[in-house]
Amino acid sequence: MRALLKRYRQSIALHLLLIIFGLYFLVAVLVTVVQLYKEYENTKKEFYDEIQTLPATFGKGISDSVWTYNQELLQSILQGMYNLPIVVGVKINSLDHKMDIQVGAVFNQQNQVEYYDSKGLATEQKLTGLGANALFAHEFPIYYQGPAFSQDIPLGTVTLYSNDQLVFERVKYGFILILINSVIKTFVLWFIIYFFINKHLGKPLKEFTLKISQQNSKFPQAIDLAINWTDKNELLILKDSYNQMIERVNKHQHELLELNQVLDEKVKARTRDLELAKESAELLAYSDPLTQLSNRRAFFDYGEQLLEQAYRQQNSLSLIMVDIDNFKNLNDTYGHALGDQALVAFATTLKNNLRSTDIIARLGGEEFAIMLSNLGEDNAINIAETLRLKVSQIELEHEQLSIQFTASFGVVESLPGSSNIDSLLAQADTALYFSKQHGRNKVTAYSTIANTTTINSVN
Ligand SMILES: Nc1nc2c(ncn2[C@@H]2O[C@H](COP(=O)(O)OP(=O)(O)OP(=O)(O)O)[C@@H](O)[C@H]2O)c(=O)[nH]1
Structure with missing residues (x-):
């Protein structure tokens, strides 16, 4: 039942049909009721007409039996x-009341229904057959017309009920037939139209809905529907629009x-x-434009990291400070451009003779x-020595002259946990200063001059 209701709710066809045929059935019932009423009225009239004809048939016999007081015949x-079949009761009222008799359902003086058997004795309602609540009556007079009398002699009245x-009983079957006819027609049509x-x-x-979903x-993608319809109907137009x-x-x-x-x-x-812009900005921020080496800032950043790493891994780490000798002199003698050339050649020599993991930075000027x-x-002293040698072998050409220069080195080793960049630099600088002074x-190792320096400082 629930499934049927769901199917009904989800089906346009069923919904439409229920509305159409519900209305159709209602109209059919209304028309049938009107028809029944009309039929009822006609039948009632026919009954009345038939009752009107009864006096002609039975009047003479009744008059004769009343006149002769023949109770049996009456x-x-x-x-x-x-x-x-159209009569439910008959009542005779004779003028002298000697032949008064009732059979079936009749009205009494107070207009109440009473019931009598075939012998005229009062009885229960069942003997009268059909219910007699809605009796309608037809009364006609009875006369005696004998050859001895010039006039009709009134004997009383006969009332037929x-x-x-x-x-209703007569029209009922017709109505039921019409009703069954309407119901069958409605449902057969319903199923035929539902099918189509x-x-x-x-x-x-x-x-369509399934394919869309x-x-x-x-x-x-475009949708195709299995509709065998040559002309475009609304559904095909809808599909095309979709x-x-x-x-x-x-x-x-x-x-x-x-x-x-x-x-x-x-x-x-x-x-x-x-x-790229970021990279070049970073490069600019961290490198020296002339020599392409790291600048002072990069040296401090990377140097801190290396120091920390060495501390964690308990590895040794050394710092070398280098300063080109008499660079002012070189600049002043051969010009600033040659000075730049010397700086670039110097940087290249450092790069070519060191590992890629080493940090090489220009801290400023020729330092x-x-x-x-x-x-x-x-090891650091050995490397510094090699570099010192390589630098002294650099030859710069200037106006057919071969220009050479040297550099001084200060070397210091970091002791795990006791150093930072600034103190290391200061110590390396002290060693470098020693090289310049001597x-x-x-190449001077800080460890070789440390005591002397301390003593000098104290002095
Ligand atoms: N060509 C050039 N010269 C520079 C640059 N930066 C600094 N200088 C010069 O480097 C010179 C450094 O001179 P000083 O500090 O007196 O040192 P020095 O002449 O090398 O003497 P010592 O260090 O004692 O051997 C100065 O004349 C600066 O003008 C640069 O980028 N290019």
Whole structure:
């Protein structure tokens, strides 16, 4: 039942049919009721007309039996009348009241219904047959017309009673037939029309809905419906409109995708530019434009990291400070451009002779610092010596002259946990200063002069 109700709620065909045939059935019932009423009225009239004809048939017999006081004959005539299907009761009122008699259902003086058997004795209602609540009566006089009398002699009256229910009983079967006819017609038509509405509207709509729900939301496709209809009906027009819309949506989607791609490429290009700009900004911020070595800031940042790492791993780390000798002189003698050339050649020599993991930085002017990870003082001194030699071998050409220069070095080893960049630099600088003081083009280890320096400071 629940499934049927759900099916009804979900089916346009069933819904429409219920409305249409519900109304149709109501109208059919109304028309039938009106028909029944009319039939009832006609039948009632027919009854009345038939009752009107009875005096002509039974009047003479009744008059004769009343005149001759023949009770037996009167009773049998009354019984014959009572047996007629349109009569429910007969009442004779004779003038001398000697032949008064009633059979069946009749009204008394107080207009109440009373019931009598075929012998005229009062009885229960059942003997009168049909219910007599709605009696209607027809009264006619009886006369004696004998050859001895010139005039009709009034003998009394006969009242015939009939019943609405008899009328109804007669039309009832006709009405039931009409009603059954209407019900069968309604339901047969209902199922036939449901079949066709469902076939041509319900099913295609269901198919359409199913196919729409199965669409890929990103790339919807045109839909085809299994409708055998040569001309375009509303459903086919709806399907075509849907397909046109899908085509437009897909076109729009395609344009959007293309636009997205263009935008994506633009964003990527912009991101690349930004990254490059960032890289070059970082490079600028962290490198020396002339020598392409790290600058002072980078040296401090990277140096701190190396120091921490060495501390964690309990590794040795050494710092070398280098300063080109008499650089002012070089600048003043051969010009600033040659000075720059010397700085670049010097930086290249450092780079070529050190590991990529070492930090080489130009701290400012002609002053450089090198941080060597995993190297103790002895190794650092050796490297500084090599560099000193390599630097002294650099030859710069200037106006057919070969220009050479030297550099002084200060070396210090970091003791795990006791050093920071500033103190290391200060110590390396002390060693460098020592090299400068003792003839330049030298390598000095801080450890070799530390005591002397302390004593000097104390003095
Ligand atoms: N060409 C050039 N010269 C620079 C640059 N930066 C600093 N200088 C010069 O480097 C010279 C450094 O001179 P000083 O500090 O007196 O040192 P020095 O002449 O090398 O003497 P010592 O260090 O004692 O051997 C100055 O003349 C600066 O003008 C630069 O980028 N290019």
